[in-house]
Every structure is written in structure tokens, then in C-alpha cells.
Amino acid sequence: MARILMMIILILLMQSGCMDQKIVEELGFIHTIGYESIEEGEDIGKLKVTVSFPIAETLEQQTNTTVVDTPRESMLFLNQQTDKDLVLGQVRSILIGEKLAEKGVWDLIDTFYRDPVLRPTVKLSIVKSSPQQMLSKDYPNFQMVDSVIEELLTKEARLNSIPEMDIHKFAKDYLDDAIDPIAPIILQTEDGIMSEGIGLFSDDQLRTSLPEIKARVFFLLTGEFKEGKLLIKISKEENVIFSFLKNKRSIKVGINNNQDIDVNLSIDLKGFLLEYQGKKDINNEKQMAEMEGDIQDYIEKEINEILEIMKEHQIDNLGIGKYIKRKMDYQTWKNLDWPKSIDRVNIHPTVTVTIIDTGLVK
């Protein structure tokens, strides 16, 4: 016992330098950080950093903004503007202005990724306008926009219209040479915010974006979209909401002697009709088979459009490269210079749709 006491005292004495106290009421918990690049004026080229944190006493959110050269400086300047000690441990989402995203975001992500205080599940999203405006505007319908943004992202990710993108996943995709990262895009509207599909990156630079309907097809291809609803517009008069219960996706890569790469992308959907507007008789098997074909065609068309976009920008956000990489040795893979060679790869999408039930539609 005496020895233990000695040990405790000794260890505590040795630790007297390790003062790391952070008493909760003295802290300002940054909830959301926004980054954007300044495009005009005397500060051109610098970073504008906006943070929002809740004031517990009044249940309001406070936003502070500063202009800095590098992301690391920002905390110093932001801390000067408030009585609270700003900390990063409760950051939930990072907003990046579209312009900045086009220039490249790895520097930023890297800063966060290396900070052990930040959880790796911090959500990352692209803001079409300015994050500062988005965070500091007063919205009539909600008090604290930062938590609304977070909840919107979570909900939309659950509905598979945007990806569940956190800094960990972004960093993982960025560092993997066989896939390019993606990020959700959100938009500031007159009296709120809304999600605007997904942004496709090449390395760490935002290249283009997919609207919401295409985004869902995109997630069918990544295999993340396991069950849910798809709105399908066959023609102007015919609209189907197809709810699928099962999505089997498989990617098969074949390489022939001439080093031609063939990729077979197949999607097998099984589900039921939730809603149908049109002239077909849903109780007629033949017409249902026709409808299956229509839905297949529609999805295939969308897939081809997505592939076109990717080929045009020489990016591979689907991760087809991962499957190709497995089929070849490292040197060949290096020589392939993925994803610049994506337009040399033949990708054949096949979609099989089975309607197992016409549901309650009459």
C-alpha cells in the first residue's frame, strides 16, 4: 500500500506539467466551420474562415469570421473575437465554398485529418454560394442553421440522394489512386437550405456535379443504395415510382490480349411499383414486362450519361479503378495512369429490373 501511494505521488508529480484542463462553460464549441476563397478586393487569394458555435445561455448561434492566409492561423484570430475559448472537439460539419473546392481542398482536409481532437466523422460538404452567408443569415424557420445543415446532410444521406461523406472517407478516397472522392452540395435558398446532388472531384479539385436524380442512380452503381425509391420518367405522360427491395450490383473486369479493358457493370433490381401514372395496365403481365424494359432503359440511359460525364472529365468517382487494379500487376496499373485512361475503357452497363409486385396501385 505504501509503495502504491509512493507510486501515485511520483506519477502525479511527474505529470504536473501536463495541464490540459478545458472546463466546459469556458469553451465555445465550434459546430460548423466554413471555408471560402476570396475572389476580389484587396484580400484576393486569401481564405475566409467562418465558424459558428452555440451560446448556451441564450440558445443562439454566434458566427465569427476572419480572413487568413493559411487554415491553421484561423483559430488564433477567431479566438480573439470572443470571450469563449474556441475548441474543435465538437465540430460536426465543414462547409467549403464552391470556388475554393475547385482550387483544391486537400490542404484543408489534411489539417483536420491530422488533428486528433477532431472526430473523423466530421461531415464535409460543398456550398454553392458562400459559407459565411449561409451561416450568418437569419432564417425565418430555424434558429440554428448549423445543426439544421447537419441534420439535412444526415437525412439526405439516409435517403441516398447525397453521399455520407466525412473527412475520413474523403481522405481515404483521395489517397486511393483507383477512386476519386465525391462530396454533397448544398445550396442556400431564400428561406432555408437544400441539397443539390453530389459534386465529383478529380483528386482534390471539384470538377462537376450530378443533380439529385442522377445522384441516386450513381449510388445504385456504387452499391451503397441497397433499397429505396426511384422516380422514373419513362415519357412525358408516364411516371413510375419504383421501390426496390434488393439491389445486386456486380462489376466484372475482363482484360484481353491487346490490353483492352472491358468492364461489365450489372445491376439487378427487384422491387415493386409504388406509384404509376400512365396508360399501361398493371395487371397485364405482358405490359408489365414492357414496363420492366422501360425502367431498364431509363436507368441504363442515366448510367451512360454519368459515365459520359466521368469520361469527359477523366475522373472515376465510382471506383471502377479498384476492380481493374485487382486484375493487373502493379506496374501495368501504374502505366495505365488511372483515371486519365478511363475513356479508353469500355464500360457496359446492364440493368435487370424485376417487378415482383404491383403494390396497391389500381
Added chain:
Amino acid sequence: MYINKNLSAHIKGRFDDCDDLVTKTFPELEIEVLFFGHLVGEEELNNNIVQPFSNIKNDEVKNILRRIEFKQEEDINSMVNGILEGKALVIFKNSLAYAVDIYVPKTRSVAAAEIETVIVGPKEAFIEDIGTNLSMIRRRIKSDCLKVLSYKIGTITQTKMYLLYIEGITSPVLVKELQERINNIDIKGINDLNQLIQYLDRKPLSIFPQYFTTERPDVSTSKLLEGRVICLLDGSPYSLSTPTSFFEFFQSPDDYNQRWILGTLSRALRFAALVITLFASAFYVAVSMFHYEIIPVKLLHEFIKSRSDVPFNPLIEALIIESIIELLREAGARLPSKIGQTIGIVGGIVVGTAAVEAGFTSNILIIVVSISAISSFVVPHIIMTASLRIARFIFIILASIAGFFGIIFGFIILLIHLCSIKNMGEYYFKPIAPLSLKDLKDTIIRAPYQFFKK
């Protein structure tokens, strides 16, 4: 020492100034009877002494003295001790002495257990009289294998003590070791078994009780059947059992009397309570002083809001509230039960509501402290509860110094300490360390009885 002449005067000389010694004489029979009136039963005295010697002739006395209950004593010390133990000493012709055991202690009757209460199962508890306690155990184990060894503890008090074990189940080494330790106790006197166990402790500086005491005869019986040794002490409504395991303090007869699934779940609940009572307040202190990152975002607002009015830092705040709870508990234990209720009201209203409204503490801390206080009462043994309370304060202070690191540090020290305690050759933290999978089914869980068979 055998004295032939004037025996009566000799013994009375030993009891000089003991005015409670009663002397009854039958002059025509040359008989003198010495006893303590308060130790003997009136009826027994009447039946064994008064009636036989009434209305008889001189020559019949010898016949009576030959009766079985008249035991001739030759040593003067044993005569004196006999009187002290409630015997009546019959002195014939001032030279021959006979002891008649008419001891009837004036004790309370057997009542329901008050501290270790159960929902299902026998209600009776030990009382202060050792004979009654022994009979309670003998009634439960009708076997000649149940051995009872008798000792006297205390050079002055000469308190009677019994050591019980079952031959064939208990290891003889254990009995011998305990006998040795008991013989080594050198004190003037002892009042309670809970004092005695502290004399037997091998690690007196430990905060944990190293011997299991219970006031329930059914628990003692089951300990005997498990191969443990039981000690009973006169004047103490407790029994001691050894070797003791840390996990015994988390078992209740209810676990065995109810269905196994309920027994297992309530045991799990008690271990959860152990964790809560040890760490809840320390966790609060660590979170509010070091680890703001782990607060759920929905709770964050309320957390800061409740903390922002408090003038003290979280450590002082937690220590104040914990001390108030300890004050309440101590006051509640000392007060007679009729006034005891006031303490509950004062504690509940003053500490609970007013302290928060006055901005003295945060209401989250009040919740944390009350949950940990409630949890401490879930542990079935009051002595273990007290130990955990002390440990809790240590954890709070460690948490304020180094956050979770401090808590883990303290936890490791605690584990090392628990694993190092040995009790009568058995490890205190068995069956976790050293691990014995076979015994786990009656430690962490309470498996169905069919599983206990080998």
C-alpha cells in the same frame, strides 16, 4: 487449586464487591448456592435447586448431588468461571462444589433480517445469543459432519466464539490456519464480529472488507456447504465466513431463491451499479474538466447552461455535493427512524432543488450524484458499500487531475490491489484473477442449478 476448607468464603472473596452475586443457603442441609440472578432462569433455578433441596432430610442430599446435572468441580478457577457463565455453584459442607447449568440468557427473540433483506426466502436473522445462532445453523445442517470448535476471545471479556466447518468439504489446512490466527489474537475484549475480522486482516490498510459477514443463517449455511469456515461470536448478530471472494459481496440469497434468469439479471444490475457508483461522479468531473469532445451535441446546450451559473470548478462542485450526500447518509444512520424521515425531506428539497436554483451546483451533477448514491445501495453488503464510497472520492480527485487518464490509472491500481489481496490462502479476486471459468457460472451469472453439477 483445590481448597478443602472454607470454600464458600474463598469464592466470595473472588467476587468481592460484586453485589449482584446471589447467595442462597439451606442451613439445615449445610448447602450454599452461589449464582448471578440475572444469568439464570427463574424456572430452571426452581426446578434444579430450590425444589430438590426443599423438605428433604440430611441423608438424601447425597442422592440429589449424584444427579446428572450436578457436576462436581475441583478447580477454583473453573468454579468462578462457571458462575460467570451462568451456572449455579452448589457448595456442600463448605468443601465440595457442584456446578449446575441453569444459564438462560436474557436476549431478544429471533427477528427478521433488517439489513440484508430479501424478497423471497427465509426471513430470520442471527441474534446476539451465540447458542441461538448455533442452533439456527444446526437446525439447517443435520449432520455429524458439522464440527463446532469453541474458543474464548479476550483476556478479560472471555467472549465465547465458535468455529464451524463441515468435515469432508472444508480443507483441514484452512481450519488450522484460522485456528492459528484466532489463537494469536491478543486483546482484552471484543464486542462484535466485525471488530474481530479487523484483527484477522492481513492487509489492514486496504479499503475493502476481507472477510464476509452476514446476519443471515441461510447464507452462513450455504457458505458452510461451499467449504468455507464460519465463525460465530457471542454478543454479535453476525457470522463470518472465510475464505472470502470480492464477488460474494454482490450476491444475495434472492439470486438463488428466484429463477436463474432473474438471478443473473439482478447480478448484472449489481455489477452495473458497482461501475456507476465508482465512476459516475468521476466521469462527470473528467468530462466537464477535460473531455468536452464526448458530450453528445444535443446535451451540450443543457450541459453548459447548467454549468454556467456555478461559481465553483467541477471538482469542488462534485466534492461538495458528494459530501452533502455523505452527511445525509450519516445523519440518517444515526437518527432514530421517526426523525429519520425529516432527513429525507431536508435532503431531497434543500439539496436537490434549492441548491440548483441558488446556482450552487448544476442539475446534471445532482442527477449524477443521486444515481451513484442509489447505485451504492444496490450493492447488498453495507460494508462493501462503504468501501466503494471511499473509492469513489479517490476517483473523483484522480479525474480532476488527469481526466479519463486519471480514472483509468486509479482503476488499474484498484485492480492490482484487489488481485493482490489473499484471504486464507485464496485469492480475493477469484475467479476473475486467477481465472477459473468453472466458477464463473456462479459469480458473474447465476446459471441454472443443473449446470452446477460436474
